[in-house]
Amino acid sequence: MKVAWLTVGAGVAFGMNFVILDQIPTEAKLWPLVLGRVAATVIVLAAALATANLARIRGVPLRLALLAGVLDAVATVTSLLALQASLLSLAGVLIALYPAATVLLAIVVLRERVTSWQAIGMVLALSAVALITAG
Structure with missing residues (x-):
């Protein structure tokens, strides 16, 4: 039950986040994202210090973390640009489907199996996107 509440909270x-980003005027450029990253960094560092999970990483884990950070930054910038260029109702739904890439990578790279309920959920999500874009 705890996982369900955490998932709802994250959603x-x-x-x-999408609603707030949609309210940002185009003239602000990327500054809201910079400030958001600074705030997120402070929160993560505070949480790591508070839970004694702050550790120095080197080698492959560091390179993977840097790659993940770059990909996250690119995704966030493109999300903001999409929200500024189109309707929140359309861009928000499409952006919210980003976990589909994670699921696809888990299936292909890690060879994870998808349950029938998960497959039904994915089909319903793709159907919802098709209905929204058909409009």
């Missing part, structure tokens, strides 16, 4: 937070 609400992502949704609110």
